[in-house]
Each structure stands twice: as C-alpha cells, then as structure tokens.
Amino acid sequence: MKRVFFSLFFIGLLHADVLIHELEAKSSQKSGYDIYYKYCSMCHGKQREGISAPPLLPSFIKRMSDERLRDIIKNSLPQTLMPKFDFLSDGEVAKIIAYLRSPAKNIRWTKEDIKKSKVAFNNPKKNLGIKNIENITLVVERGANRVWVMENEKVLDRFSFVNVHGGLKYTLDGKNFYVPTRDGWIGHYSLEHGRVEHKIRACVNLRNISLSRDGKYLFATCLLPQMVVVFDRANLVPVKTQKVQGKISALYELYSKDEAVFTLRNKPELYRVDTKTLEFKKFPLDKPIEDFFIDPFEEYIIGTTRHGKDLRVYEIDSLKEVFHAPMEGMPHLFSATYWYKDGKFYFATPHLRRPFITVWQMYDWKLVKKIDVGGDGFFVKTHPMSDFLWVDNGSDELVLVDKSSFALKKIVPRKGKRYIHTEFSGDGKYAYLSIYESDGDLLVWQTDTFKELKDYSANVPVGKYNFINKNRKFYPRLFGLSLFKEKCWGCHHQTAMAFGPPFAAIAKKRTRDEMIAQILDPKNMYKHLGYKRNSMPAFKLSPKELQSITDYIMSFKDK
Template structure:
C-alpha cells in the first residue's frame, strides 16, 4: 500500500497588529472559554477547528460578532460577558499559525480492538427498533429498545451521525476529532476504535458494509477503512472541504460534495475511482432522494435550493430561498399520490414543504423560532420539529396546521427520532440537566422521562439507513392503494405480500401491478380480479420495496 504523509501548514501570515503578548493572553482566554468545544489544540472536538483554513472566509468583524452573540440554530453560544479587548485577543490567537500532521502509520497505531472482550446478551426483541442515543454531556452512547436502556458505552466528541451496518447489528460512531468506534449489538460490547484523521466531517459505509468511508477536513480527503479490522485501505486526497459523503444502496457508489468547490463527486466503492460533475455553486448541504435519482442541495451563501438529476447530469429545478435549509435533516412522506419533503432553515423561524419529482415549492410553515431538525414516520400524522424553545412543534402533514407539546419550561427541545415501527418518538431536551422524553407517536402521551446530560442525536436503522427510505414510503402507498385487498402477512381478499414475494420474483410482481389484465393467465388465474392501479414510477418503486421486506430470509 502506498504510504502517504501530509503536513498541513495553516495561517502562513498573522494579522499585522498581532503581538506575542496578545497571542499569549488570547491563548489563556481560549483555553478557558473555547477549548472544551474547539479543542485544546484548536483542531476541533464537538465544534469545528479554528485554523485559518476554516476562518479565512470570515472578517475580523464577523468573528467578533459570532463570539459576542453566538450563532442561531447552532451549538455556538454567546460570550456577551467578554470585553471587546478579550474577544479581539481570542481572535488574534485563533489566527495564529498551527502545524498538524497525520499519516498511515498513525492510523495503524491508533487501532484498538476488543474482539476478545466478553459482552452480554442484550435480549433484543427486534433489531429494527433499536435506537442509539448520544449523551454528549457525559460522552456516552446508549443502546435502547422501546422504553429501556440496554447498555451504555463511552465515546467522546460524537459528530456527523452514527451509521448502522447493513444488518443493523453493528453501529459505527464518529467523533469530530477523527475517531471512529464500533459497538456490536449482537454481542453487547464495544468492539474497538481507530483514528482516521485529525478532523472528521462524517462517515458512511459502502452498501455491503465492507468499508468505512470517512470524509476528512484535516487532512483534506477521503479515508477508506476496512470495516472489520479498521486497517486503512486507501487515502484519496481531495482539494477542498467535503460537505458530507453518503452511500448509495442501489449501486456500488458513494456521493459527496464540497463546501468550497462547485462539483459533486461519485466514488466507486469497488475500485475507489472518482468521477466529478460540475454544478453551479457548491453544495454545503444536500440529501439524496429516496429513490437515488436526484440530489437536492444548497449552500450557506446561496439563495437557491436546487435539484440535480443524477442520470441526466443536469440541474432540473431551482427555487429562491431565504436562510440556508438544513437539508441533512430533511424528512419525506407520501400523501394522495404525491411525495413531499420538508426542511428547517438556518436562522429562519419556519419549515418549508416541497413536492418531489414534479418539483415545486408548496408552503412555508411558521414555527415561531429557529429550528434545526424535522422528522416524520408513516405512523404519525405530523412532522415533528423544534424551534429553539421548550416545545415540540407538530405540523399536520395534511393541512400544515401547527400545534405543540409542552415539555419543561426553560429547556431546549432538539431532534426527534422514531423507533423503527414508529410506535415511539424520542425527543431530546438539549441541556446540561436535560432529558430524553419518549412519547407515544399516536396519542402524544409522554411514556417515559429519562434524565440525560445534553442528549443530542438518536439513530435507528429504519429511519437513518438509506435503503429503508423507499420501504417507509412504500408502506404509505400500500395503505392508500393496496390495503383494501392485500394485507402484509395474512390473506385477505387477495394473497398476502409475504405469500406473493416468496413465490414470485420482483420483475413478475412489477409486471402484474402494471398490467394485471395481461398477466393473470401467466400466473395461473382463470380470471383477473386485480384492478388497474395506474401507479406512478415512484409509487411503484416504493410499494414493491415495501413488499420485498416480507420475503423470508431463505428466499432472499
């Protein structure tokens, strides 16, 4: 394997007004007020690194305002108690040059495996209902099922989103400072960890689960690790800061964009070759639609939400916006023959709703505060979102009316996630003396209140793994179009989905749905009893994906 060594030299010049005394005083202030989030060496922990590479786009006036007043819809607090002189001393220090190095040998030396460690039986009832909870204040990750905490393990500075293996039995945990850990749910133990880089943006797994794909800012590039041994497989240098990398479930590829380059990268996860396509402006944030045909993106500086057709290799829709959408937290659903997504906006007190495929803006829904996340599930009639305050905001998916759930006065609601079956809604109160609240997603009753210190993300394989996105939508199509005759596992007026998918291949199922009159004889029926459904391309893909979930393991 080719050895790589990259020495990063940041901030080759210091502001002309800087003096050693100011740097020294600024360093003391930084260690007191900033290091717990941005790291003692400024390389980032739960907040970004503070090197000139990341600061050069900000004027001194802008940096002063951020420190003084904080950043809305983020985890950056205000330091209004600091004097003008103290803030300027901190700015002088963080613009000071810094040397950071990382290489393959350091990755190898960082590997720690606990493969011989004895675990415990977590007595899992359904892996699809497991929820991993990040408790940032205590550097813990919980493994939960239903209302119960089954285990906890230590992991610092979690950032970028946990990822489940394809089976769901292992969960990979990334940290802002480049560490990746793995917990094996089936063995009830923490498997091990590795440090891929100095500063990490996010991780993904290829669709087989063989490789961990790590997008890094220090050094700039993609690190590919073996998912079992954690050994480095490939380092792919990139010229720019990667926004995020996401796997595709439909082919052996991963997609990534840059915060500072107007291109989209497509990584072949078999040979690790990359192809690039130009776009009009950088996608600082994006998501891939549930059927992996489109990329929906925007930038913090941009004023447009755009949709890029992957197959046609061109933009097919754009729309003016105010406030950068937080597209990584976008959620989607199906209603009355149409597919929709909703997204919150940075520093704006609303959620916007959009129609997919026949792309159009639908509505701006006022939430009376700056939110950060929005989630839904087929089991709930609502979009669950936050607005920086102490209430859960519920938006009706039918008429977009708004109501709220009271929590605890003065607390900050952030991030809802659901169990795989949608029965439970897990809501964080993002405070040092915070809570994890578990609601019945239908009745909205509070079922359990668990004290937690700064609980943040919750992760479930059904709701966070890309391959299940069309399955969830397919459940909604089924309830609208198929439920009158078919049930999932029991025969009704027509055969169950389980019976069908275990006796017919996917192409035959699709052909029968599209042309029941032309297929009934080939299937051995004396007459046709199935109506012509006239499903759209997307409805068909969704409902067949849902049907295939009932295929027995031996027939997969």
C-alpha cells in the same frame, strides 16, 4: 547585628524583586506557542490536534469566550484530568488564548499516524436480546459523552465515547454500527457482541462517515487535514488516503450502484468515488454546494449554494441542473424529511436562523408551502405511521404540522425546557424526543396517541438514529407503507389472510416483476399466477410508486 540582618533581608528582597522582573520580562518575550508547548502540548498535541485531551483548534473553541477559556486554563475543568495552571500570569494566559484563536496551518495526520492511533478493546461480550433490528434506535447523549442502544421503549446498553457528536452509521446487515467524533475518532460497536470492539483516529477534524453499499469500506471525510480516508470496514485498517483541496460538505453512499459522491463547500466541484476500485473523479459545477441530500430513489442531488440563497437540483448521472429556486435562509437539508401522499412525493426542511420550514414536491420540483413554526428550529421529522411533521422551533414547544392541511398544533413536552429532534422506531409505533438540557430527558411516546411511555434522565440528548429511518435504502419501503394504507389494506394484511393473500405469502411466492404485472394488469395476470378468478382492480402507479409498494411487500418475505 539587627541592622546587618535587616540590610541583608532588604537586599534579598531587592534581588528577589529584580529576579521576578527578569522572569516576567523573559516570559513576556515568549510567544503564545512557546507557553502552549511547555504546558499544554503533552495532552493537547503539538499542533493543537488533541491527544489524550480534546483538540484546541479555532473550529473547536469558537463558541467559548476568552473569559471562559481563561477560567478553564486557570482553574481546570471538574471531572477531568486537566491540572490547574493558576500560577500563569494573566499575560501568559492571554497569549495562549491568542495562539489558540490563530488559524491552523499545515496540520498533518498521516497514514502512519492513523495506524498508530488504533485501540482494540476486549470487554466481555454480552447478549443485548435484540428482537428486531429494524426497531433498534441509537441515542447520542452529548453532555455525558455516551451512546445508548434502544429497542422500542427499552434501553439495552449505554457506553461512553468521548466527544461523540452524531452521524452514526449502521451496516446493512444490522450487526454493527460506527460512531464518529468531531476530533476524528471512529468507534466500531458490535450489536452481536454488545460492546465497542475498537476505535481509530482518522484525522484531526472529521466531517462525516459513510459505508460502501457492500459493507467492505468505511469512508471518513476530513476537514483537517483536507482528505478522505478509506478503511477496511471490518477491522478499521486504513487502505487509502485521498487529499482534497477544499472543504468537504459530506460524502454519501449510493445503494443503487457502487458509488459515493461528495461536494466541496468552498469550490464548485463534485467528486464521484467508485466504491469498488476506490477511484476518485472530479467534476465541475457552476456553484459550490454547501449542503445536500440524495433523493430517496437516487436520481437527484438536492443542494443549496453557499450562504443558502437558492435551492438547486441536479441529475446524479449527468450533473445537469433540472430545478432552481431562490430561497430565504439556508435550508438544513441534512435534516430534511420525506413522505408520500396521494401519488406525490414530498420533502420538508427547516431553515437555519429562520422561523419557518418549507415543503417541496419532489420530481415535479416545486415549492408547496412555507410554514411559520414560531421559532428557529433545527429538525423536522415524520413517519408513515404519523399524520404530522414533528418540528422543533428552539423553544419548549413541539410543533405538529398536519401533512394534509398544513394546520399547526403545539405540545409542550417539558415546560421551560428545550425540545429538539424526534426520531421514530422502524415500525413507527414509538417516537423518541430529546429534552435538550444538561438536566434533560429522553422521552418515549406512543406515536399515534402522544401518550408518554418512558422518561429517561439524560444530559443533553440530541441525535437519534433508527436502523430503518437513517438508511436511504429503506426510504422507498416507507413510502410503500403509505401506499399500502392508501390503496391496499382494504383487501390485504401484511402477515395474515384477509380478502386477498397476505404480503408475507406474496413475497415468498412472487418475483418483483410478477407483483408489478399483477398490480398494473390483474385481468391478464391472474391465471398466470394460478388464481381461478380475479377480483383485484388495476392500479395506475408510476415506476417510483411500484418500486415503493414492492419494496414494502418484499420486506415481509422472512416474516
């Protein structure tokens, strides 16, 4: 009897072994897509586009090693709903990874998909107690998938937004802002109501968002699929999708007219968008523009060609090239900063994977200085209330570059922890610094003294977005603050009476043309303005300087 039992047991083992080999053989015949579809597509999408879980396209996982992906598939991720797939063989996991690395083809995301993705929230309204919208600064805490709303040194609100990366945009009335994610979601936060109102998914892989100057439309540029989606801004309903044959660099709005522009990174083409009629027009260029910004007075496009071998400047209206200079290392033009000094306008930019920044004079268009900052940084920032450029160099050092002498001094905000990106409050009194670590910090400093006022613990804090400093519309006004400090504050105060009338009173009484006439020719203008005598000297200012100082004066009209 025992012999029969052991014989049957042995035969059973043989059958089980044969069955396992048959299953393994069948499994080995399955493609990576078949295995992915069975176990992963419910959350990550049939096209790897991401549904309840993040997208698994090559552009999203390129920084993850195969070993890291294998560990995630087998053992899951802590604090997520992803299950463990530890029962999959090493061969099956390898096939899934190979499929995830394969190029994305024919990714679809239709207008109907966009509409169906919309989610409305009904969280309780709350009063944030905002005193001055111009000093509102948004902070992206990437490691925690959160956005902070700050005013001066205080945190007014924090809210979660999955896969938040950067590129937040305010409406010009200061009542709302919009949060984009790399995987195509756009959230609408009401500063009046202190809450996220709704969100919608524009596409699978989003490049950036922009708003028309009248605030009616929101534009989302997409890399997957390649298109621009136009939304009714107030309710995030898609009104148009425009297919584009190429990789969009970024779309930027103009404030001087109802127009937006974007270029393609892989084709020598520029598009103009009429933000009233939503008409798209294509124009040829001599070379593709990989990255660009629009100058503060909206007359020029400053861009770099593919691989960053040169800097090119084009007139916006004619698209005629007016300046061309070779350069070493691709500039990070999106992170450029601007300032005015002694009658000249400047910008500075870091260079990717290069240990220097460069300083350029605008409008006369020339390289002023190449400055070694000791490492490969990503951001450079300044404000009229600071005498320095604030630069990160990939280490724990904050590099301060004197805007007059270009001399350097260095501060270490947190020893051994990487510092990145400074932003300033609208009035420039506060500086916000990110300590770019999972056990990092958001530091609030007094700009002029470098005194630390607050230290907030933060998980990989990165971009910070002040209402004034992140809107090109206000750049001339910031130049005007520098002009005021150079030429006006001996006689004028912004809101109080001094030797001359305060700017607040001038803004209420005078038109812009009257201000300009008084600045240029006070001898012949003072009587027209009702003054009994003139004690103001004439100032020979350029049209850009006049726009800057009058923009600054007009900012005090309601103060």
